[in-house]
Amino acid sequence: xxxxxxxxxxxxxxxxxxxxxxxxxxxxxxxxxxxxxxxxxxxxxxxxxxxxxxxxxxxxxxxxxxxxxxxxxxxxxxxxxxxxxxxxxxxxxxxxxxxxxxxxxxxxxxxxxxx
Amino acid sequence: xxxxxxxxxxxxxxxxxxxxxxxxxxxxxxxxxxxxxxxxxxxxxxxxxxxxxxxxxxxxxxxxxxxxxxxxxxxxxxxxxxxxxxxxxxxxxxxxxxxxxxxxxxxxxxxx
Numbered sequence: 001x002x003x004x005x006x007x008x009x010x011x012x013x014x015x016x017x018x019x020x021x022x023x024x025x026x027x028x029x030x031x032x033x034x035x036x037x038x039x040x041x042x043x044x045x046x047x048x049x050x051x052x053x054x055x056x057x058x059x060x061x062x063x064x065x066x067x068x069x070x071x072x073x074x075x076x077x078x079x080x081x082x083x084x085x086x087x088x089x090x091x092x093x094x095x096x097x098x099x100x101x102x103x104x105x106x107x108x109x110x111x112x113x114x115x
Numbered sequence: 116x117x118x119x120x121x122x123x124x125x126x127x128x129x130x131x132x133x134x135x136x137x138x139x140x141x142x143x144x145x146x147x148x149x150x151x152x153x154x155x156x157x158x159x160x161x162x163x164x165x166x167x168x169x170x171x172x173x174x175x176x177x178x179x180x181x182x183x184x185x186x187x188x189x190x191x192x193x194x195x196x197x198x199x200x201x202x203x204x205x206x207x208x209x210x211x212x213x214x215x216x217x218x219x220x221x222x223x224x225x226x227x
Binding site: 004006031033035041042043044045048055056058059091093095102103104105106107108109111 | 119146148150155156157158159160163165203205207212213214215216217218219220
């Protein structure tokens with residue numbers, strides 16, 4: 001009964017490169033959320049997706065960031081032309097979003113370092 | 116935007132002591148969740164609360180959903196060394212989507 005899986009766990013990119021972060025939700029979960037965490041801070045919501053749909057991207061920067069959750073395969077958070085300020089831990093959470101349960105279960109995160 | 120304030124910011128206690136922490140908001144939430152995060156790991160869900168006034172336990176952990184729906188409390192009884200970590204409260208956005216608003220965290224250190 002695997003939990004939420006994220007890869008890679010650590011990613012180093014030079015300024016201007018692209019970063020692709022992957023998230024496989026728990027089995028049976030069709031709702032995925034991405035959060036960002038800076039050191040010594042709480043998690044900040046970025047985007048909420050269902051299969052093939054973006055439901056809420058109010059927390060995502062307007063430029064350089066995009067997310068998708070295709071019909072088949074993992075959810076992808078993509079950061080183009082990374083800058084030093086993008087260095088953070090990125091967490092994915094999944095939820096079954098049943099009427100009685102709004103619990104979100106988190107993966108281990110991807111730690112992005114931009115040099 | 117919505118903000119959640121947690122207190123205390125950090126706690127240093129001795130093994131066996133009880134711990135209390137709380138979370139307050141400027142706006143109401145319909146769901147409160149408490150998570151624990153270890154260094155280098157993702158948050159782990161401890162307790163979920165769905166109703167104002169609700170009191171829920173999970174082993175040595177007890178959490179309450181405040182009556183005003185603007186606060187929540189977490190208690191840990193008889194702390195042990197593995198309780199060390201950062202505890203986050205999170206409120207579910209009641210309007211339209213289910214994004215979580217996270218608190219600022221309470222860092223717990225337990226000394227033997």
